[in-house]
Amino acid sequence: MTGRLAVRAAAFWCVVFSLVAMLAAGCGKDRNMQPTITLAEATERVERSLRDAAAQLPAGAELKREGPDEPLPCEGAGGMDTGQVFMERSYHVIHPEPWPTDQLIEILDRYWKSQGFRVLRDDRGDRLPATLVVRDSANQVDVAIDLYHRGGGSIDAYLVADSDCIWPDGTLSPRS
Amino acid sequence: MRTAVTSRQVRLTVLGGTNASRAVGPVATAVTTGWQAYLTRLAGRVDGYGTDVVRAGCEYRAADDATVRRLR
Amino acid sequence: MTLTISQVLGCDVSTPDLAGVAFDDLATVVDDRADEFTVMLRDVEDAWEAGQAREAALRRGSDLRGELAAAQPLLTGVAQALRGFAADSRAIVNHLRELVNEAEGAGYTVTDGGSVSVGAPRSTAASAYDLQRDAARHGDQIRQLLERADALDESTIRKLTANRAPNSASGPGSGAVARESVPRAGTDPAKVHQWWDSLTDDERRYLIATYPDLVGALDGVPVTARDQANRIVLDSERDRLAAESREMDAYLADLRRRVAAGEEVSSEDLSRHGLVEHRREEIAGKLRGIDQILNRLESTDPGRPRAYLVGFSTADDGRAIVAIGNPDTADNVLTYVPGTGADLSHPAGDIRRADYMAEDANRMEPTAQTATIMWLGYDAPDTLPAAADHRYADGAVADLNRFQNGLRATHEGTTASHNVVLGHSYGTTVIGHTATQTGITADELVLVASPGVGTNDASDLRGVSPEHVWATRADGDPIHWAPDLDIAHGNDPTRKDFGGQTFTSDPGDHSSYWKENNPARANIARIVTGQDGEVR
Numbered sequence: 057m058t059g060r061l062a063v064r065a066a067a068f069w070c071v072v073f074s075l076v077a078m079l080a081a082g083c084g085k086d087r088n089m090q091p092t093i094t095l096a097e098a099t100e101r102v103e104r105s106l107r108d109a110a111a112q113l114p115a116g117a118e119l120k121r122e123g124p125d126e127p128l129p130c131e132g133a134g135g136m137d138t139g140q141v142f143m144e145r146s147y148h149v150i151h152p153e154p155w156p157t158d159q160l161i162e163i164l165d166r167y168w169k170s171q172g173f174r175v176l177r178d179d180r181g182d183r184l185p186a187t188l189v190v191r192d193s194a195n196q197v198d199v200a201i202d203l204y205h206r207g208g209g210s211i212d213a214y215l216v217a218d219s220d221c222i223w224p225d226g227t228l229s230p231r232s
Numbered sequence: 233m234r235t236a237v238t239s240r241q242v243r244l245t246v247l248g249g250t251n252a253s254r255a256v257g258p259v260a261t262a263v264t265t266g267w268q269a270y271l272t273r274l275a276g277r278v279d280g281y282g283t284d285v286v287r288a289g290c291e292y293r294a295a296d297d298a299t300v301r302r303l304r
Numbered sequence: 305m306t307l308t309i310s311q312v313l314g315c316d317v318s319t320p321d322l323a324g325v326a327f328d329d330l331a332t333v334v335d336d337r338a339d340e341f342t343v344m345l346r347d348v349e350d351a352w353e354a355g356q357a358r359e360a361a362l363r364r365g366s367d368l369r370g371e372l373a374a375a376q377p378l379l380t381g382v383a384q385a386l387r388g389f390a391a392d393s394r395a396i397v398n399h400l401r402e403l404v405n406e407a408e409g410a411g412y413t414v415t416d417g418g419s420v421s422v423g424a425p426r427s428t429a430a431s432a433y434d435l436q437r438d439a440a441r442h443g444d445q446i447r448q449l450l451e452r453a454d455a456l457d458e459s460t461i462r463k464l465t466a467n468r469a470p471n472s473a474s475g476p477g478s479g480a481v482a483r484e485s486v487p488r489a490g491t492d493p494a495k496v497h498q499w500w501d502s503l504t505d506d507e508r509r510y511l512i513a514t515y516p517d518l519v520g521a522l523d524g525v526p527v528t529a530r531d532q533a534n535r536i537v538l539d540s541e542r543d544r545l546a547a548e549s550r551e552m553d554a555y556l557a558d559l560r561r562r563v564a565a566g567e568e569v570s571s572e573d574l575s576r577h578g579l580v581e582h583r584r585e586e587i588a589g590k591l592r593g594i595d596q597i598l599n600r601l602e603s604t605d606p607g608r609p610r611a612y613l614v615g616f617s618t619a620d621d622g623r624a625i626v627a628i629g630n631p632d633t634a635d636n637v638l639t640y641v642p643g644t645g646a647d648l649s650h651p652a653g654d655i656r657r658a659d660y661m662a663e664d665a666n667r668m669e670p671t672a673q674t675a676t677i678m679w680l681g682y683d684a685p686d687t688l689p690a691a692a693d694h695r696y697a698d699g700a701v702a703d704l705n706r707f708q709n710g711l712r713a714t715h716e717g718t719t720a721s722h723n724v725v726l727g728h729s730y731g732t733t734v735i736g737h738t739a740t741q742t743g744i745t746a747d748e749l750v751l752v753a754s755p756g757v758g759t760n761d762a763s764d765l766r767g768v769s770p771e772h773v774w775a776t777r778a779d780g781d782p783i784h785w786a787p788d789l790d791i792a793h794g795n796d797p798t799r800k801d802f803g804g805q806t807f808t809s810d811p812g813d814h815s816s817y818w819k820e821n822n823p824a825r826a827n828i829a830r831i832v833t834g835q836d837g838e839v840r
Contacts, residue, residue, distance in 0.1 A: 098305055123663060124607045131653055144820065177821060184668055184830060184838045189821045200821060204668065207408030214667070218820045242305045246394060251320070253311050255457045256389060256464070260320065267327075270469035271334070274371060278341070281368055285348055285361050 093196070094226040098143045098169055098219035101195045104219045106147060109199060112167045115155055119147040119215070130221035139228070140221040149213035157211040158201065161188050164201050168192075173199070185214075196220040308416040309368035309446070311388070312400055312453045317390045321606045324386030327611070331379035332602055338372035345369060352529050374470070377512050384528045387610040388630050389460040391673055395457065395635070397601055399671035400449045401524045418446040429486070450565075459716070461527070479506025486511065486518045490702070493710035496524025512536070520616060521645050523710030527612050527632045534613040541618045542594045545587045554582045591647030592620050596652035596684040596820050597624055600659075609662060611655075614677065624646025625707075626655050628662040629675030636665060636674040636722045638706065638832050639746075641700075642755075643729025644691040646684040654678045657818045660834065663727075664825050669833035676832075681707055684730060691730045693790055694758065699738040704738045708745040722834050725748035729783065729814065730756055733793050740763035748831055751775040751804075753789030754792025755786040762804035773797070773804035774839070775829055776824055779811040807831075807839050 093101070100108040105143060110119055127141035151157065161180045165188055168175075173190040176198060180186045197217055204212040251257035345365045362689030407414050413423040420443035422435045430438075464832045481503070487496045498507070511519050512533045519525055520533035522762045559577055563569055607627075625653045631637040638661055642654040658678040665674035680698030685691040708725065715721050725746045727735040736757025738744050743766035751757060754775060762770035777783060777799040788795040798806045809817050809824035817824040823840060 122667075124602075124606065124659075125605050129652065129656065131656075133819070137652055165349070177823070179823070179840075182826075182838070182840065184835060185826065187821075187826070198821060202667075207402050208409050210402070210405060212670070216820075236640045248430065252309070254315065259461045259464050260386065261324070263468045264323065265331075266469040267382065271330075271375070274375070276369075278337070278368055278372070278681050281365060282344070284611070288357055288361060 061228065080202050082202050087227060092140075092220070092222035093145065095224040096220065097226075098127075098196075098222050099145075101197050102143050102145045102217045103196060105197045105199045106145060109164055109167070109201070109215055109217075110147070110149075113149065113160065114163075114165055115156060116129065117149050117151040120144050120150050122148050122214075124204045127140055127224070138221065139223070140222055142221050143190060143219045144216065146216045149215060151213070157213055160201055160203060160213055161186060168199070306417075306456075307450050307453050309404060309414070309418055310416050311401065311748070312393075312450060313397060315393050315453075317393050317397070320386040320393075320605070321390035322609065324383045324390065325604050325606055327379050327383035331376050331383065331535075333337040334372055334379060335376045338376065339539075339543060340364070341369045342681070343375065354755050360543075365748055371470075377509070377536065378467045378469070380532045381528065382464060382536060383613075384531065384610070384630070385460050385463035385467065388463070388528075388633055389456065391609060391629060392456050393453070394631055394744070395671060395673040396449055396453050399455075400446065401500065401673055403442060406696060407439070407446070410438065410442075412439045412442065414446070420444050420446065420473035421495060423564070425467055436712075439536070439654065439729065444828060455717075463485075466508075476675050479505050479508075480508040481511055481514075483515060483518070486515060486765055487522060487524075489521060490706070491522070491524070491707060492799075493524030493713040496522050496710075497713040500525050513559075515615075516540075520613075523706045524713045526714045527614055527627060527630055530614050531612040536613065538594060538613060538616050541590065541616075542598075545591055545594075545618065546714075549584060549587045549591065552580050552587075556578060556584070557703065576760075577623060578692040589620055589647075593624070593648040594597050594618075595650050596650065597626060597655070600626065600655050607825075609675075609676055615681055618648065621686075622646055622680075623682075624651050624680045625677060625751075626651070626658065627675055627677045628658050629673065631675040631721070632678060632712055632716050633673065634675035634721055635672035635719075636669075636724070636832050636834065637711055638662075638665070638674065638676040638713075638724045638828075639679050639704075639711070640676060641679050641682075641704065641727040641734050642683045642684065642686055642731075643727065643731040646680055646731075648685065648770055650678070651678065653679060654680065656737065657728075658819050660825065661828055664829035665832045668829040668835070670753055672833060674832055677706070679707065682734060691733075691755065694733070694737065694793065696730065697733045697758065700734045701738045701741050704734060705742040705744060712745055722832075724748040724750060724832050726828065728752045728817070729755065731796070736793070736797075739767055743767040747806065748772045748774065750828060751797045752809075752828075753777055753781055753783045753814055754793075755783055756788070757797055758794055758804060762797070764803050770803045770804060772836075774807055775802070775804055776807050776809045776812075776817070776827070778809045778816055778824075781812065781814050781816070795810075805839070806821060827828050 082194040106119070110117070111146060123144070123146040127143045129137045130140040130142055132138040168190045171192070173192050175188070176191050177187060177189040180188055183205040185204045187200060187202050189200040197219055199215070199217045202216060206212060250258070326618070329672070330633070346360065348365060352361065353620060404414055407420050411423060412420050414420050419517050420439045422439045462651040487499055503511070508529060512529060513536070516533035516536040520530050520537050522530070522738050556577070559569065559573060561840045597613070601613060603611065608627065611731065612627040612630060614627050615623055617623045640654070640658050642660065646654055655678050658676040662676040664676055665676070674681060681703050683696060685693065687707045692698070708723065712720065713722060723746045725735055727733070727750070732754035735744065735749055735751065736759060739749065744767055744774065749765060749772065749775065753778070757765070759765065765773055777796065777798050788799070794804060797804055807824070807827040810822045812819065816822060827839050829834070
C-alpha cells in the first residue's frame with residue numbers, strides 16, 4: 057500500500073469510527089434525566105410481580121431466592137455506568153415431585169396475557185432454557201419464567217423479574 | 233490507637249460444627265478457632281503497644297521539657 | 305476416607321460460604337489496621353526525637369505492623385479455601401443429585417456407597433445386558449463424583465492448613481527466597497508453574513508478602529496466590545496514589561493562594577500547574593477504578609461467587625484481571641476481552657459483564673462450575689477512531705497468549721477445563737491477532753460485535769477449529785458501519801464466507817448484548833458450558 061493510500065485509509069477510518077462513536081453515544085440525547093421511582097419502590101414492584109406470578113403456580117411450590125441481593129448498575133453507551141440502577145430478583149421454584157413443571161409457561165402465559173402484559177420473547181420450544189418474557193408496562197417491570205431441562209427428565213424452574221433503570225433516590229442526586 | 237481487630241469481627245468467622253461428617257469440617261473449625269485466638273492476642277498486643285508508646289512518649293516529652301526548663 | 309452419597313448430599317454449603325465472606329472481610333479489616341499502624345509509627349518517629357526507648361518502640365512497632373500485614377494474605381487464603389469448597393461442593397451436590405435421580409428414575413437400586421444395580425426393571429424394551437451396562441455407567445459416574453468430593457476435602461484441608469494462624473510472632477522472614485530466583489515476566493507459564501510447585505508453603509508466603517508485584521503478575525502462578533499478592537499490590541497502590549493526590553492538592557491550593565494574594569508566580573510554576581492538574585486527573589481516574597474493583601472484591605453478598613484479582617497494575621493506562629470464581633478449579637473458564645474505551649478508570653461495567661456470564665452459565669449448567677475472567681490485560685484504544693489501529697491488538701498478542709497458557713498450567717485436577725475466549729468489539733480484534741500470530745489455547749472463541757479480526761477466514765485462527773468460532777452482531781449496532789475492508793480489520797466474522805458459526809442476539813446498540821433477556825446471553829452460556837447443539 058502506498059503511503060498516501062494508507063493516510064487516506066486511516067482518515068476514512070477515523071470518519072467511520074467517529075460516526076460509530078456518535079451513534080453509540082445516542083447522539084447526546086438526554087433521554088434518562090427524568091425522575092423515576094425510587095429503589096425501594098422498584099424492589100417492591102419487582103417482588104410484587106414475582107409474588108403475583110407465583111400465586112398462579114400449582115399448589116406445593118416454594119420460592120428460593122438466588123443471585124445477587126444488591127441493585128445492579130445500568131450500562132450506558134460503551135458499557136459505562138449511567139448512575140442509574142435496576143433491581144433484579146430471581147427465584148428458584150422448589151416443588152414436590154411429581155409436579156406439572158412443564159405446564160408453567162402455558163399457565164403464566166394465560167395469566168400474564170389476562171393482565172395485559174406484552175410478550176417480549178417466547179422461546180418455549182428451547183430446552184436450555186425454555187423462556188417466556190413479558191413486559192408489565194404499568195409497573196415498568198419485565199417478568200420471565202425460565203425452564204431448564206435437566207438430565208433424568210427433571211426441570212428447574214426460575215421466576216425472574218427486572219425493574220427498568222431508575223435513580224436510587226428517584227432523581228439525579230449529587231451522589232449519583 | 234484503635235483496637236487492631238474488634239471482637240465482633242472475629243466472632244463473625246465462627247464456623248461451628250457444620251460438615252462434621254466430612255474430613256474438612258473439624259479442620260475448618262480448628263483453623264477458625266486458631267485465627268480467633270491469634271487475632272484476639274494480636275489485638276491485645278497492638279492496644280498494649282499503643283498505650284506503652286503513648287505513656288513512654290509522654291514521659292520522654294515531660295522529662296525533655298523539664299530538662300530544657302532546668303538548663304534555661 | 306471414602307465418602308457416601310448421603311454425606312455428600314448432606315453437605316452444608318452455605319456456612320463455609322458465609323465464613324469465607326467473613327474471612328475476606330477480616331482480611332480487609334486487618335489490612336486497614338496495618339495502614340493505620342503505619343501512620344501511627346510515622347507520628348511516633350516524628351514526635352519522639354531520640355533515645356534508646358524510641359528505637360525500641362519503633363522496632364517493636366514495626367514488628368507488630370509486619371504481623372498485621374502478614375495476616376492479610378493468610379486470611380485471604382482461608383477465605384479462598386472456604387468459598388472454593390462451597391462453590392465446588394455446590395456443583396458436586398447438584399451433579400450427584402441429578403445422577404441419583406436419573407438412576408432411580410430408571411428403576412435401578414442405588415446404595416449409599418454409590419453402587420448401582422438393576423433391581424426390578426421397569427421397561428422390558430432394553431435387554432438385561434444393556435440395563436446392566438447402563439446401571440454400571442451410572443455407578444461409575446457416581447463413584448467418580450464421590451472421589452471428587454474426597455479430593456475436594458483433601459485439597460481444602462491442605463489450603464486451610466497452609467493459611468492457618470501463625471504460632472509465634474514471625475513476620476515474613478522464614479522461608480526467605482532471593483528476588484533473583486523469581487522467574488522473569490514473560491517466562492513460559494509451564495516453567496513458572498514447575499518453579500512454584502517446587503517451593504514450600506513458607507517460601508510461597510514469603511514471596512507473596514515480599515514481592516507481591518512479581519508474584520501477582522506471573523502467568524503460571526496459581527490464581528489463589530496471585531489473588532493474595534495482587535490484593536496487596538492494589539492496596540499499596542491505592543495508598544501511594546492517594547498520598548500523591550493529597551500532595552498535589554496541597555501544591556495546587558498553595559499556588560491558588562499565592563495567585564489570589566497577588567504574589568508573583570514564576571512561569572515554571574505555571575507550566576508545572578498544567579502538568580499537575582493533568583496528573584491529578586489521571587490519578588483520580590485510577591483511584592476511581594481501584595474503588596470499583598474493590599467494590600467487587602469486597603462484596604459480602606454470598607449470592608455472588610468470590611472474585612479473584614488475577615492481575616493488577618497502575619503502570620501506563622493500568623491493567624486489571626478480575627476472575628469471578630476460581631478458574632483453576634472450574635470446569636468451564638471464560639476469558640472476556642473488553643474493547644475500545646476499556647481502561648482502569650472504569651472497570652465496573654466489564655466486571656459486571658463477567659458476573660452476568662458466570663451467573664448465566666452456572667444456572668445453565670449447575671452440575672459444573674464456570675468461572676469468568678475480565679481480562680483487561682492490554683492497553684485498549686481509548687476512542688473509537690483509535691480502534692482503527694491494529695497496534696493495540698498487536699501489543700496484546702504475547703500477553704493474551706501467555707495468559708491462556710497460564711490457565712492450562714495452573715488448572716487443578718486431572719481433567720482440563722473447557723476454555724472459552726470471548727471478545728467484545730475491539731476485544732475480538734485482539735483475539736484474532738493473537739490466534740493468527742501465536743495461536744491461542746482455547747476450546748472456543750466468541751466474537752461479539754466485531755469490527756473484524758485481522759483475517760477473513762476462520763481457519764486462520766490457530767488453536768481453535770472453525771466450528772468452534774462463534775460470532776454475533778445485533779441489528780442496529782453501529783458496528784455494521786465498519787466496512788469489510790482489508791485496510792482495517794477485515795471482514796465481519798458473521799459473514800458466511802468467514803467460515804465460523806453465528807448466534808442470535810436481539811436488535812440493539814453496541815453494548816446491548818448483555819442486557820437482561822437478550823438471547824445472546826443464553827447463547828454465550830450454552831457455548832461456555834459446552835452445549836453447542838443448543839446454540840440458536
